[in-house]
Amino acid sequence: MSESFETKTVHIHHNPVHPDVSKATPIYQTSVFAFPGLEEVEDYYAGKRDYLYTRNGNPNQVELAEAVARLEEAEQGVGAASGMGAIMAGLLAVLNPGDHLLASHEIYGGTYALLHKELSRFQIEMELIDLSRCESLEPHVRPNTKLFYLETITNPLLTVADLPYWMEQAKQHGLLTMVDNTFATPYLIRPMSFGADLVVHSATKYIGGHSDVTAGVLVGRRDLLQRAKEIVVSFGASLSPFEAWLAARGLKTLALRMERQCDNAEKIAAFLSQHAAVKTTYYPEENDVAFFQHKRRGAMVSFCLADEARVYDFYRRCKLITLAPSLAGVETTLSHPVTTSHRALSVEQREASGITMGLVRLSAGIEAAEDIIADLRQALEF
Numbered sequence: 001m002s003e004s005f006e007t008k009t010v011h012i013h014h015n016p017v018h019p020d021v022s023k024a025t026p027i028y029q030t031s032v033f034a035f036p037g038l039e040e041v042e043d044y045y046a047g048k049r050d051y052l053y054t055r056n057g058n059p060n061q062v063e064l065a066e067a068v069a070r071l072e073e074a075e076q077g078v079g080a081a082s083g084m085g086a087i088m089a090g091l092l093a094v095l096n097p098g099d100h101l102l103a104s105h106e107i108y109g110g111t112y113a114l115l116h117k118e119l120s121r122f123q124i125e126m127e128l129i130d131l132s133r134c135e136s137l138e139p140h141v142r143p144n145t146k147l148f149y150l151e152t153i154t155n156p157l158l159t160v161a162d163l164p165y166w167m168e169q170a171k172q173h174g175l176l177t178m179v180d181n182t183f184a185t186p187y188l189i190r191p192m193s194f195g196a197d198l199v200v201h202s203a204t205k206y207i208g209g210h211s212d213v214t215a216g217v218l219v220g221r222r223d224l225l226q227r228a229k230e231i232v233v234s235f236g237a238s239l240s241p242f243e244a245w246l247a248a249r250g251l252k253t254l255a256l257r258m259e260r261q262c263d264n265a266e267k268i269a270a271f272l273s274q275h276a277a278v279k280t281t282y283y284p285e286e287n288d289v290a291f292f293q294h295k296r297r298g299a300m301v302s303f304c305l306a307d308e309a310r311v312y313d314f315y316r317r318c319k320l321i322t323l324a325p326s327l328a329g330v331e332t333t334l335s336h337p338v339t340t341s342h343r344a345l346s347v348e349q350r351e352a353s354g355i356t357m358g359l360v361r362l363s364a365g366i367e368a369a370e371d372i373i374a375d376l377r378q379a380l381e382f
């Protein structure tokens with residue numbers, strides 16, 4: 001029987017190590033598993049037992065990774081200590097020295113740093129493309145181009161990539177594809193259904209959903225995941241059992257949270273776009289998300305203050321809404337890209353991409369929309 005997304009999100013079937021099954025998944029907070037004798041250790045190496053040592057595998061990691069894989073309609077998944085750990089595992093599962101990578105120029109700063117500072121040391125070359133000005137990958141593809149990397153909704157200007165188009169382009173040129181689906185979640189879009197080979201999440205964000213966990217998940221094609229799992233283990237990027245447990249617990253309410261957070265974001269964007277103290281509001285248009293599930297436009301809203309000089313006062317005046325440079329918790333939060341996530345960019349780079357001092361990024365929570373709007377109004381009107 002095929003279950004709906006909402007049912008799959010809640011019914012996470014953990015695979016108990018102990019025969020007495022508890023309703024909630026226990027936290028296997030152990031670094032190692034005990035064996036009655038050497039024969040059972042041999043069984044582990046023969047693939048007849050699942051667990052030996054937590055860095056190599058743990059029921060809580062597997063529960064989370066399998067749940068996300070099911071929601072993303074992927075063959076397999078692996079947990080990692082953070083979103084960056086999962087991204088690293090995905091990239092290294094595909095790329096070898098001498099390979100070339102194409103990526104959208106609007107990628108998370110940490111991913112850019114990983115590519116630019118670390119993978120370049122392994123002679124992995126990259127080229128960043130402004131997808132809004134590019135019609136075809138053809139001029140960018142080289143004989144050694146292996147992978148195309150992009151994000152479903154970008155940070156901080158919330159541009160939606162035309163995923164069906166870009167996946168098709170990548171396939172035409174024989175490239176593998178990896179998509180960071182952190183901002184959209186599988187509730188809004190499942191990149192595997194458009195032909196992605198790997199999908200990655202900072203589970204620190206909507207998967208966990210409560211700003212209390214740091215975790216990552218990579219899902220995708222079985223052959224690539226086999227290699228990615230080995231990389232997570234060898235690089236020591238394994239997910240802690242407790243973090244995995246928290247993320248899996250948070251995941252169960254993903255559909256409910258996303259519905260409410262998208263509702264709130266829509267109302268907040270409508271309010272901001274009418275407000276005289278706001279110069280520009282960034283929120284995906286309906287036609288941008290025509291290929292999304294439920295046609296929802298996401299739960300993030302960015303906006304630029306008309307008077308940039310007021311930006312410090314604005315953050316300080318927000319009372320209900322907290323300044324916290326992350327996103328996707330149940331409480332509405334704000335971040336300031338220029339001084340946090342995009343700090344490493346030069347002024348010219350920032351100005352060129354529209355990331356100005358007056359730009360504010362808001363992550364809509366699940367509070368009553370009128371309370372969030374009232375807080376924004378009093379902070380804007382002074």
Ligand SMILES: Cc1ncc(COP(=O)(O)O)c(C=O)c1O
Pocket residue numbers: 082083084085108110151155180182183201202203204214215216
């Ligand atoms: C889109 C995106 N991908 C990946 C990451 C990295 O995730 P983590 O902080 O869990 O390593 C982030 C973090 O903000 C992000 O926003």
